Amino acid sequence: MTQNHASLDTFPKYLLLNAKRFATRPAMRHKDLGIWQSWTWAEQLDEVRALALGLQAMGVRAGDKIAIVGSNRPRLYWSFAAAQSLQAVPVPVYADAVAEEMAYVLDHAGVRFAIVQDQEQVDKILSFREKIPALEQVIYDEPRGLRDYDHEHMHAFEAVQGLGRARLKEDPALGQAWEAGINGASGDDISIILYTSGTTGRSKGVMLKAVSAVRAAQDTVAFDRLSERDEVLAYLPLAWVGDHYLNYAQGYVSGFCMSCPESPETVSQDLKEIGPSFYFAPPRVFEGLLTSVMIRMEDAGALKKRLFHHFIDVAKQHGEALLEGRNVPFSGRLNYWLGNLFVYGPLKNTLGFSNIRVAYTAGEAIGPDLFSFFRSLGINLKQLYGQTEAFLYVTCQEDKDVRADAVGPAAPNVDIRIADDGEVQFRSPGMFSGYFKEEEKTTETMTPDGYVKTGDAGFFDKDGQLKIIDRAKDVGRLTTGALFAPKFIENSLKFFPNIKEAVAFGDGRDKVGVFLNIDLTAVGNWAERNNISYASYQELAGHPKVYEMMAEHVAETNRKLSEVEMMAGAQISRFLVLHKELDADDGELTRTQKVRRSFIAERYADLIEALYDGSSEKYVETEVTYEDGRKGSIRATVQIRDARTFPVPAGAMHKEAAE
Amino acid sequence: MNAPLKTADLRASERFQMTAHQDGIAKGETLLAVENVSLSFGGVKAITNISFDIRKGEIRAIIGPNGAGKTSMLNVINGFYHPQEGTITYRGEKRSQMRSTDAARQGIARTFQNIALFKGMSTLDNIMTGRITLQKRNIFWQALWHGPAMKEDLEHREAVEHIIDFLEIQHIRKTPVGRLPYGLQKRVELGRALAAEPALLLLDEPMAGMNLEEKEDMSRFILDVNDQFGTTIALIEHDMGVVMDISDRVVVLDYGRKIGDGPPDEVSQNQDVIDAYLGVSHD
Numbered sequence: 001m002t003q004n005h006a007s008l009d010t011f012p013k014y015l016l017l018n019a020k021r022f023a024t025r026p027a028m029r030h031k032d033l034g035i036w037q038s039w040t041w042a043e044q045l046d047e048v049r050a051l052a053l054g055l056q057a058m059g060v061r062a063g064d065k066i067a068i069v070g071s072n073r074p075r076l077y078w079s080f081a082a083a084q085s086l087q088a089v090p091v092p093v094y095a096d097a098v099a100e101e102m103a104y105v106l107d108h109a110g111v112r113f114a115i116v117q118d119q120e121q122v123d124k125i126l127s128f129r130e131k132i133p134a135l136e137q138v139i140y141d142e143p144r145g146l147r148d149y150d151h152e153h154m155h156a157f158e159a160v161q162g163l164g165r166a167r168l169k170e171d172p173a174l175g176q177a178w179e180a181g182i183n184g185a186s187g188d189d190i191s192i193i194l195y196t197s198g199t200t201g202r203s204k205g206v207m208l209k210a211v212s213a214v215r216a217a218q219d220t221v222a223f224d225r226l227s228e229r230d231e232v233l234a235y236l237p238l239a240w241v242g243d244h245y246l247n248y249a250q251g252y253v254s255g256f257c258m259s260c261p262e263s264p265e266t267v268s269q270d271l272k273e274i275g276p277s278f279y280f281a282p283p284r285v286f287e288g289l290l291t292s293v294m295i296r297m298e299d300a301g302a303l304k305k306r307l308f309h310h311f312i313d314v315a316k317q318h319g320e321a322l323l324e325g326r327n328v329p330f331s332g333r334l335n336y337w338l339g340n341l342f343v344y345g346p347l348k349n350t351l352g353f354s355n356i357r358v359a360y361t362a363g364e365a366i367g368p369d370l371f372s373f374f375r376s377l378g379i380n381l382k383q384l385y386g387q388t389e390a391f392l393y394v395t396c397q398e399d400k401d402v403r404a405d406a407v408g409p410a411a412p413n414v415d416i417r418i419a420d421d422g423e424v425q426f427r428s429p430g431m432f433s434g435y436f437k438e439e440e441k442t443t444e445t446m447t448p449d450g451y452v453k454t455g456d457a458g459f460f461d462k463d464g465q466l467k468i469i470d471r472a473k474d475v476g477r478l479t480t481g482a483l484f485a486p487k488f489i490e491n492s493l494k495f496f497p498n499i500k501e502a503v504a505f506g507d508g509r510d511k512v513g514v515f516l517n518i519d520l521t522a523v524g525n526w527a528e529r530n531n532i533s534y535a536s537y538q539e540l541a542g543h544p545k546v547y548e549m550m551a552e553h554v555a556e557t558n559r560k561l562s563e564v565e566m567m568a569g570a571q572i573s574r575f576l577v578l579h580k581e582l583d584a585d586d587g588e589l590t591r592t593q594k595v596r597r598s599f600i601a602e603r604y605a606d607l608i609e610a611l612y613d614g615s616s617e618k619y620v621e622t623e624v625t626y627e628d629g630r631k632g633s634i635r636a637t638v639q640i641r642d643a644r645t646f647p648v649p650a651g652a653m654h655k656e657a658a659e
Numbered sequence: 660m661n662a663p664l665k666t667a668d669l670r671a672s673e674r675f676q677m678t679a680h681q682d683g684i685a686k687g688e689t690l691l692a693v694e695n696v697s698l699s700f701g702g703v704k705a706i707t708n709i710s711f712d713i714r715k716g717e718i719r720a721i722i723g724p725n726g727a728g729k730t731s732m733l734n735v736i737n738g739f740y741h742p743q744e745g746t747i748t749y750r751g752e753k754r755s756q757m758r759s760t761d762a763a764r765q766g767i768a769r770t771f772q773n774i775a776l777f778k779g780m781s782t783l784d785n786i787m788t789g790r791i792t793l794q795k796r797n798i799f800w801q802a803l804w805h806g807p808a809m810k811e812d813l814e815h816r817e818a819v820e821h822i823i824d825f826l827e828i829q830h831i832r833k834t835p836v837g838r839l840p841y842g843l844q845k846r847v848e849l850g851r852a853l854a855a856e857p858a859l860l861l862l863d864e865p866m867a868g869m870n871l872e873e874k875e876d877m878s879r880f881i882l883d884v885n886d887q888f889g890t891t892i893a894l895i896e897h898d899m900g901v902v903m904d905i906s907d908r909v910v911v912l913d914y915g916r917k918i919g920d921g922p923p924d925e926v927s928q929n930q931d932v933i934d935a936y937l938g939v940s941h942d
Contacts, residue, residue, distance in 0.1 A: 032824075
């Protein structure tokens with residue numbers, strides 16, 4: 001489908017267009033009381049209009065900031081469009097953000113209005129009410145528990161829409177005036193401010209112009225041939241660029257139908273019922289799926305197990321070739337067809353992947369085995385590399401040129417270059433226009449000639465696909481001179497299903513030490529099968545047998561590292577298994593589940609010291625934060641072990657010596 | 660500039676309302692009165708001469724040490740035990756002999772200290788069983804399941820879906836309850852009791868064996884039930900923190916006798932109560 005909508009430079013303009021061209025096609029679904037409810041594009045326009053006219057009456061003006069907090073609900077998605085239709089700026093906030101984080105964003109953005117899902121979010125906002133003087137009104141979706149609250153500054157979503165509908169009934173000209181406002185709006189207005197997850201310090205508000213956002217979405221919609229016949233399940237956090245881009249922006253541009261899950265806990269069931277044709281998930285979701293499939297197969301009967309393993313082997317052999325349209329002998333095709341009948345088809349149906357036409361993963365490196373597993377089932381899983389500052393896409397893979405170890409060539413109309421220090425820089429249609437209220441940071445991030453610095457180190461391989469090694473500033477050196485790329489080591493470790501998280505240290509030190517987090521599901525299941533009893537996460541993590549298993553994984557990782565010339569000099573020499581799970585509530589992970597290495601280094605300074613001073617165990621006390629904000633502490637004696645290392649190939653030694 | 664919003668609009672979305680408690684008794688008036696009730700099993704006196712009342716719309720806690728007669732008291736209220744002496748007045752009518760099913764028909768529902776669900780049935784089916792006293796069609800129509808019975812079934816299902824939504828258990832709708840963790844089973848049991856649209860809800864240790872987070876969730880649900888549906892709640896609970904936080908009035912039993920009655924802060928200052936049960940003041 002060619003995009004010749006040059007005049008369409010905001011999402012509300014697309015809303016008006018879709019309400020005409022796809023009037024009777026579904027735009028939105030939401031499972032409520034166990035039944036999927038649908039809204040057509042025409043109905044969606046009505047809902048957005050009613051909300052916008054209500055908001056207008058409450059005093060929303062062009063340029064106002066409106067916070068949107070909650071899980072994936074139609075009403076919250078309508079809030080984006082309603083705000084944009086009044087030229088106000090939506091500012092989505094992570095629903096699981098703790099009160100201080102939320103207070104910071106709401107205050108920094110200077111929001112006048114907040115549209116939130118439920119009592120939980122209202123309570124959070126009320127708890128820091130005095131810190132955000134600009135906030136005037138709060139609108140909530142679910143009234144439960146809010147009956148006795150002071151309603152002077154609080155309104156039900158339905159009431160606001162009711163107000164809008166009443167105004168429209170009284171004066172139908174208001175509707176035309178509203179549409180005229182949309183048509184008259186400029187693409188140079190800010191469409192949204194997305195706050196970054198804050199991998200490095202305070203989160204920053206990334207401002208995106210409407211025209212940039214629309215142009216970026218037009219490019220990828222054309223690239224993946226998305227149309228009004230596609231379906232997605234919107235389950236990613238609202239405040240994350242991925243959700244806003246993949247579901248909202250692409251949805252408005254292509255006119256596809258977005259389905260909202262019944263609740264965050266029902267996503268896997270809803271996925272199965274909806275059967276989306278376009279799907280995105282970070283690698284850890286695919287990892288979780290594979291782990292759960294494998295665990296369930298362990299418990300299956302002998303016949304089923306044999307059938308499964310036989311056909312998975314067939315898929316490994318031919319699946320990817322078939323997907324990419326390469327030549328496969330007749331017997332292979334026949335075997336794969338049988339496999340599809342007995343295993344892949346039912347498995348994909350259970351996972352909700354039956355209708356997938358295009359699937360993406362991004363955010364971190366994905367294990368080659370994991371990646372191949374899903375592709376061999378016939379799922380067109382690809383990789384992309386993106387950033388909030390780019391409004392997502394920087395690179396993405398073509399259907400026929402997909403690999404696990406690289407992220408693809410530049411996305412349509414994106415310019416990429418590698419700076420002298422190895423940093424990836426880009427220029428793209430969806431490029432941000434600056435950080436909100438942080439001029440100097442914007443200047444820091446942009447090059448004088450208008451490229452955005454990604455902060456990631458990478459290189460193009462011989463096929464023209466980009467490979468990302470690590471954050472540019474995290475790539476360091478050991479005192480021996482060997483290159484130390486912590487993320488590379490951590491990812492190699494995390495490819496083992498038993499390891500959930502790994503944190504590597506070594507920059508400026510003589511050797512590499514790592515912290516490991518066990519994966520409770522995988523290791524717990526392993527423990528059950530091996531008659532290992534444990535009472536808590538902590539006990540399981542410290543179990544000698546678990547340590548033995550981890551030692552094997554670390555040794556295997558070292559063997560792989562020794563094969564990569566650049567990394568061979570930085571093998572893991574000591575490791576420990578952490579007594580608690582790294583958690584975003586304790587600040588150890590970002591809200592998008594990335595490790596905050598420097599914070600962890602500070603918090604567990606004692607353990608790092610023990611990694612390097614040769615001691616075999618260390619007693620620590622760690623403060624933890626519970627979900628309700630209370631604090632407690634856990635105590636443990638953590639064991640530290642030496643790891644097996646492998647000889648460095650002669651070539652790498654030579655190179656080091658040369659440097 | 661700000662247009663006024665009417666409070667009536669705010670409540671429009673609370674579509675689901677329970678019907679059974681529309682019995683003409685105003686909020687704050689006595690719904691159930693227990694007068695001079697004594698109960699014994701053979702020679703063992705479980706309850707001795709106890710009187711207290713439960714007012715419409717309140718959360719009433721019954722506390723006391725182990726063996727104080729709390730569960731017996733609850734069993735007397737829902738007609739499972741028959742006291743040898745004393746009277747019970749419910750909705751202004753005195754009652755003496757009755758069966759538990761009569762109590763259920765009169766709008767009294769309960770949960771149990773040890774969960775009593777159908778383990779092999781799904782959450783949905785378990786909660787549907789709570790609607791049984793509200794089903795109007797006889798077994799013939801039920802078996803036929805067409806026409807009026809189907810219409811009725813759909814209405815019951817809708818009511819149950821509202822309860823599932825209310826208790827946030829959508830993700831376990833189709834899961835057999837035997838496979839659920841304890842805290843969720845407790846929630847399903849509350850759901851089944853709510854499905855009967857009770858005027859008086861009896862909860863026997865709703866938070867026993869729960870961790871802190873589950874207790875907080877359950878407290879919130881109890882308060883929300885009371886707030887949104889106006890359901891009168893009588894509960895037995897051991898966790899004093901919970902009792903003091905959520906109940907309007909507390910009656911304290913010890914060795915089958917009443918030793919205290921009143922608002923939580925008053926009861927917790929009562930020297931008899933402190934001696935018998937609390938041991939030390941929680942302040």
